[in-house]
Amino acid sequence: MENIFSDEYFMKKAYQEAQIAFEKGEVPVGALVVVDNKIITRTHNLTELLTDVTAHAEMQAITSAANFIGGKYLTGCTLYVTLEPCQMCAGALYWSQVGKVVYGAADEHRGYRVMGGKLHPKTIVVGGVMGQECGDLVKEFFRQRRK
């Protein structure tokens, strides 16, 4: 039997979170933290609502997952996020020692790879899962904002 719990399976859930952000007028990025195929937190960007540049989806996901686990380190966790993390979020993920990061669309302008940030050397990174859809949602958001 095929494993239904693929990276695409979870990225679809993160994408749903990004859609919720979109509807709220937030830059549409969604994130999940998964442990043993169970979603322990689902979040989306809330920088506008909270008037706080630190309220990226990943930051909230890290804080929330640590609360759930009862420990600071997320070594057994996978973080799914629809957009490549920025250097702030990469830094937070670095400190969390998260086991795996799966992102959707690459961020050519503010992604951690172009900004020069680093994930933890033990973190497995997979990029480009549902990259087209995740990226299109962000593009559509900014297209509507420019109107």
Place this chain on the structure above:
Amino acid sequence: MENIFSDEYFMKKAYQEAQIAFEKGEVPVGALVVVDNKIITRTHNLTELLTDVTAHAEMQAITSAANFIGGKYLTGCTLYVTLEPCQMCAGALYWSQVGKVVYGAADEHRGYRVMGGKLHPKTIVVGGVMGQECGDLVKEFFRQRRK
């Protein structure tokens, strides 16, 4: 008359925050945000208390200052922090477009400069203010922890 509101003046206050962190068993880093020579927030590292790798002094300072100001951007603010920001905090400061960052001790291992992070191009950066004292406090903390 000499201006009493020097960078050293405010760094001493940030150092007091770091001392409070030390007494709590937190890695001793303190931070302030100052606008027009007024301290609008003072914070210290709370990663242990909150079980949250994102609870660095700077992150809390940014969130708190934005709440105080009622806006996300800290262009008119100076952030004082006793230790060079890590890449996470540098990333958050980048997004905040903070006007000026003054730090105490350089962090040769996890500072944003060695990790590859970036502050905003418009942010003025001053390092090494009370660098010796600020660095000694961190060293003493880890010396005691190793015992």
